[in-house]
Amino acid sequence: MILFSKDKEIIFKITNAILLIWLIAAMVIATNSLIKMVVNEPVYTYQEYEVDECRYFKNEPSTENPDEECEYRYASYKNNLKREDYYEKITLYTSIANVIIVGGTLFFINRKKEITKK
Secondary structure (H helix, E strand, O other): OOOOOOOOOHHHHHHHHHHHHHHHHHHHHHHHHHHHHHOOOOOOOHHHHHHHOOHHHHOOOOOOOHHHHHHHHHHHHHHHHHHHHHHHHHHHHHHHHHHHHHHHHHHHHHOOOOOOOO
């Protein structure tokens, strides 16, 4: 499969260049998403979250119940992590579909057509 041979018309060369760039970008995005899914960011325990994040508003007099506020924010933090995982999976699946579709298109456009003799 030769993408840029002298025999091809200019439109096929341009199409092959666009599809090749698209394929490389889709592969980079898929690899990046896969790495992000395999290597998860560290998750705070409640005690770590309380020390790192809740200390800012515990000293403020406007906060009525700082412990409840900290628990609420920690629950929000955990839900946000789940949401990030979901969107990372969507990105991975979309980029894998892109790789398959664009790779298949490149293959079928550039395959050698067999001439059968009768």
